[in-house]
Amino acid sequence: MGSFTIIDGFMNSLTLMNLWYCFLGCLLGTFVGVLPGLGPATTLSILLPLCIYLPPTGAIIMMAGLYYGAMYGGSTTSILVNIPGETASVITMLDGYQMTRNGRAGEALAIAAIGSFIAGIFGTIMIAIVGSWLAKYALRFGPPEYFGLIFFSLTMLITLSGGSLLKGITSGLVGIFLATVGVDPLTGSARFSYGIVSLMRGIEIIPLAVGIFGVGEILSNVELKVGRIYAGKLGRMIPRGAELRRGIFGSIQGTITGFVLGILPGVIPALTAFLAYDIERRLSRHPEKFGTGLIEGVAAPEAANNATAMAGFIPMVALGIPTTPVFAIMMATLMMHGLQPGPLLFQQNGQFIWTVIASMFIGNAILLILNLPLVGLWARLCLVPFKFLAPIVLAVSLVGVYAIRNTLFDVWVTIFFGVIGFIMKKANWPLAPMILGFLLGDLLEGALRQSLSASGGSPLIFFQRPISLALILFTVAVMVMTRFMKREALPPEEL
Amino acid sequence: MKKAIIEATILVGLGLISIIEGLRLGSRLRQPGFYDVVGPDRYAIGIGALLVISGIIYFLSQLRRRTVTNEPIAERGNEEKGMLFKVIGIVGILVLYAVLMPIVGYLLASIIFFLLVFKIFGVRSWRSNIIYSVVITAIYQVVFGNFLGVILPQGYIHITIPGF
Numbered sequence: 001m002g003s004f005t006i007i008d009g010f011m012n013s014l015t016l017m018n019l020w021y022c023f024l025g026c027l028l029g030t031f032v033g034v035l036p037g038l039g040p041a042t043t044l045s046i047l048l049p050l051c052i053y054l055p056p057t058g059a060i061i062m063m064a065g066l067y068y069g070a071m072y073g074g075s076t077t078s079i080l081v082n083i084p085g086e087t088a089s090v091i092t093m094l095d096g097y098q099m100t101r102n103g104r105a106g107e108a109l110a111i112a113a114i115g116s117f118i119a120g121i122f123g124t125i126m127i128a129i130v131g132s133w134l135a136k137y138a139l140r141f142g143p144p145e146y147f148g149l150i151f152f153s154l155t156m157l158i159t160l161s162g163g164s165l166l167k168g169i170t171s172g173l174v175g176i177f178l179a180t181v182g183v184d185p186l187t188g189s190a191r192f193s194y195g196i197v198s199l200m201r202g203i204e205i206i207p208l209a210v211g212i213f214g215v216g217e218i219l220s221n222v223e224l225k226v227g228r229i230y231a232g233k234l235g236r237m238i239p240r241g242a243e244l245r246r247g248i249f250g251s252i253q254g255t256i257t258g259f260v261l262g263i264l265p266g267v268i269p270a271l272t273a274f275l276a277y278d279i280e281r282r283l284s285r286h287p288e289k290f291g292t293g294l295i296e297g298v299a300a301p302e303a304a305n306n307a308t309a310m311a312g313f314i315p316m317v318a319l320g321i322p323t324t325p326v327f328a329i330m331m332a333t334l335m336m337h338g339l340q341p342g343p344l345l346f347q348q349n350g351q352f353i354w355t356v357i358a359s360m361f362i363g364n365a366i367l368l369i370l371n372l373p374l375v376g377l378w379a380r381l382c383l384v385p386f387k388f389l390a391p392i393v394l395a396v397s398l399v400g401v402y403a404i405r406n407t408l409f410d411v412w413v414t415i416f417f418g419v420i421g422f423i424m425k426k427a428n429w430p431l432a433p434m435i436l437g438f439l440l441g442d443l444l445e446g447a448l449r450q451s452l453s454a455s456g457g458s459p460l461i462f463f464q465r466p467i468s469l470a471l472i473l474f475t476v477a478v479m480v481m482t483r484f485m486k487r488e489a490l491p492p493e494e495l
Numbered sequence: 496m497k498k499a500i501i502e503a504t505i506l507v508g509l510g511l512i513s514i515i516e517g518l519r520l521g522s523r524l525r526q527p528g529f530y531d532v533v534g535p536d537r538y539a540i541g542i543g544a545l546l547v548i549s550g551i552i553y554f555l556s557q558l559r560r561r562t563v564t565n566e567p568i569a570e571r572g573n574e575e576k577g578m579l580f581k582v583i584g585i586v587g588i589l590v591l592y593a594v595l596m597p598i599v600g601y602l603l604a605s606i607i608f609f610l611l612v613f614k615i616f617g618v619r620s621w622r623s624n625i626i627y628s629v630v631i632t633a634i635y636q637v638v639f640g641n642f643l644g645v646i647l648p649q650g651y652i653h654i655t656i657p658g659f
Binding site: 166167169170173174176177180184186187189191192215218219222223224225386387388390391392394395396398399402403406408411412415418419422427429445448449452453456457 | 498502506509512513516520523524530531532533534535536538539542543545546549550552553556578579581582585586589590592593596597601605608609612613616617618627631635639645646647648
């Protein structure tokens with residue numbers, strides 16, 4: 001993999017047609033990512049028939065642009081109206097929406113774009129330099145290691161609990177419970193379906209998140225008689241000075257977290273976004289301020305989800321293993337054009353691979369150039385009177401969740417959890433742990449059951465594998481330290 | 496205290512539902528040769544047990560807190576009484592929207608939805624209301640239905656508009 005080939009890649013990707021495909025992918029991806037419900041996988045599958053007519057290089061360039069465009073686009077509605085554009089943007093809402101309510105929507109959107117750019121460039125460099133070597137590390141993760149990772153991720157429940165640890169853990173447990181609804185993937189048994197076909201399909205994360213956060217927030221704002229999301233003079237559009245520094249450091253942390261974990265099959269951008277947020281909070285001198293509108297609370301998860309999006313290319317290209325449904329669709333596109341992803345792809349089609357890698361550099365730059373000037377326009381959305389904004393947001397949300405599976409069941413789920421979200425907010429129960437528990441639920445169950453089945457029921461398997469043991473010990477240490485620090489900070493009646 | 500009782504009851508109730516479902520599955524699945532040590536049944540029972548325990552702990556912690564401080568737990572302030580009825584009204588309109596969509600189709604259901612919800616949000620003029628509702632619905636149809644190719648519910652009363 002020498003520098004001669006990457007220069008060829010740049011020469012090929014700077015042709016007019018490839019630049020056009022790249023631009024189109026980024027534009028469509030950003031637009032689609034903004035709409036709740038239409039995630040990258042759905043949109044890629046809609047575009048797949050078009051790719052038959054495009055040359056293979058153009059098809060992959062456009063799909064790649066669409067994917068990381070969607071990763072960025074999802075943050076726009078998360079930040080502006082507290083509705084996640086796609087799963088990976090759920091955690092961005094915690095501080096992003098608060099920044100909007102503080103008149104700093106422009107800075108939030110700008111740092112999301114900058115963080116995504118940093119992650120994209122870093123990811124592309126890593127793909128070019130150490131792609132296949134990193135892919136081999138991913139293969140060392142089996143079910144016990146995944147369990148260790150999920151176990152560590154559960155410590156985020158502490159972070160997201162706010163004032164009451166018990167409420168946070170309980171909310172997380174409810175999320176894990178909700179994840180069990182539907183057909184069990186290992187045995188095919190239906191749980192909590194009660195003969196209803198819609199329930200057999202389970203609950204999707206987007207209707208749940210849009211309901212809990214989006215619809216719930218709108219109902220809360222109605223009760224509080226909110227006239228506008230923000231009713232003052234808008235602040236700066238681009239962060240500067242100390243704010244920008246904190247945002248960039250947060251982006252770097254998020255990039256590393258998102259990339260290192262994103263290579264692992266099954267690790268979705270939403271999970272790495274949550275982890276990056278948690279790590280940023282733990283590293284912060286003022287962890288108690290997270291959730292009130294800190295710029296690093298937006299930068300870290302946004303960089304992480306984009307880094308994970310980039311990292312997923314490595315197993316697909318180097319080993320022929322798609323880590324998420326999006327990469328399965330991209331692999332299908334490659335195979336439609338007679339290209340077989342795997343170790344031989346670099347040797348037999350080096351020019352194609354380097355063109356795609358070079359176009360990722362260009363695509364990330366296009367994304368930044370496309371979105372930074374639009375930040376001011378998007379930010380003004382929060383000044384729109386709530387009586388006009390809320391109905392539009394409600395309708396977009398419901399159509400968006402309908403579009404996921406073309407079933408009204410998801411619309412009902414959104415409305416139901418919208419009411420639940422409103423009640424939980426009124427009763428001071430944290431919402432984010434429920435979403436985290438739901439996200440982790442399937443992964444946790446799969447890893448636990450596969451590990452114990454492999455060991456014949458012995459839990460020692462988690463302690464016999466070095467990576468799994470290290471993760472579990474690290475988790476226990478972090479929980480003890482966090483609890484110790486929390487006990488020192490809280491008054492007695494809060495414990 | 497009433498709030499804490501309701502919350503704890505919900506948690507314990509969810510836990511019991513999970514345990515009962517786990518037991519039901521177990522009686523069906525646990526045959527000789529079933530390979531999954533944990534299985535969907537025991538996992539559900541485990542989660543259910545944790546929910547029951549957390550519900551009980553939560554109730555006891557609220558009881559202890561009330562005993563220690565002897566004060567009701569602070570509620571959110573700044574709500575306007577009467578706005579709760581507006582919230583209920585909006586939920587009702589959302590439910591109506593979901594009910595109407597498969598019957599009259601997306602277009603008509605959306606127009607009705609916007610007419611009602613703009614009214615409840617305070618758009619007083621019916622003329623403005625109708626214009627907003629029709630224009631916004633048309634935009635949604637173009638974006639979702641035509642451009643993105645989302646198959647929106649047509650309903651039993653199918654409305655055909657040329658070009659859409």
